[in-house]
Amino acid sequence: MSLPHLDNEALIALQDVMEDEYGNLLDTYILDSEERIRGLKQACEAEDLGEIKHLAHSFKGSSSNMGAVALTALCRDLEEAARRGLSYSIISEKLEQIQREFAIVRILFKSERQRYR
16 A cells, blocks of 8 residues: 555645745755755765664654655655665665655645745
């Protein structure tokens, strides 16, 4: 069973809480996530399991807060792989999955952002 890309109820709750700042929240999440992915790539190239685990954990939390359900699960998988010290080929594969899912989430959030300009 595949997870949905976004939890619409979570997005509605964020809209209610953030009101006029909702669009800025989407922009901030996208930029922050791009930076996290760059950091994950660098940590993977450096074979730094501690940094991979830290960044995956952080990305998991922000994705969860934004209702990015599938991305949250993928970040959880990467964090666990780093914690368990799995091979870098497995870790790289998980990072590629995260990058693909984030590409989808970014498109969805940019589309959502257009509604709040």
